[in-house]
Amino acid sequence: MKEEYNEKENTPQTPKRRTTLETISCILSYVFPPFIVPSVVLLWLFLCTYLNIMPLQYKLFAISVVVSFTILMPLIFIYIYQKINHWKFSELGNRKKRHIPYILSIMGYGTCLLTMYNLHFPRYMSGIVIASLICMILCAIINLKWKISTHTAASGLMIGSLLSYSLIFLFNPVWWLCVLILQSGLIGTARIIVKQHTLCEITAGFIIGIFCGIIGILFI
DSSP states (O other), X not given: OOOEEOTTTOOEEOOOOOOHHHHHHHHHHHHSOGGGHHHHHHHHHHHHSGGGGSOHHHHHHHHHHHHIIIIIHHHHHHHHHHXXXXXXXXXXXXXXXXXXXXXHHHHHHHHHHHHHHHTTOOHXXXXXXXXXXXXXXXXXXXXXXXXXXXXXXXXXXXXXXXXXXXXXXXXXXXXXXXXXXXXXXHHHHHHHHTTSOOHHHHHHHHHHHHHHHHIIIIIO
16 A cells, blocks of 8 residues: 655655444445355255255255355456456445456356256245346446445345245244344445445445345246
């Protein structure tokens, strides 16, 4: 990092340090990245619904497929792309530099969906991947003209997924809904604090996420 100099004294100044609130916000952004949604939702289904009666080997296999294509594959490709262009990780927050990461993530989700289809995974399992793929495509299209928050889109996607699966598996989602709404508020606030998004951008992302979670799981 380049040092800043005082013009009068010609002496180096210490770069501005992050506040505690900014540090916590950065941690929240890293702990809840958008691409973990399919894996987290699938894991939740296996642990908190009657799908927990499925054989452990089958559940581990299903989760490993989703993790491989929706987390590992996009992360590896984005990391390589970042190194080729000599960009810092923070630079990927620039709207004009997000196109390729979006495309790489969409490729990962699409490959995961095709793999699940070829392996004859049940529709309710692939539903969350379909919803995530739709959400990522919409965010990528919007990003061509306007920067939208994929973090809050992911939070909204989890809420939409919870509501959809509560209808499929017939359970009361209220307590989980309270937790996810609180988590969404924290993520949205964190993205504003670190100056990555405005209130309009995080609100739009959240609404799109809920829409995709419901449409992708219940209607497609």
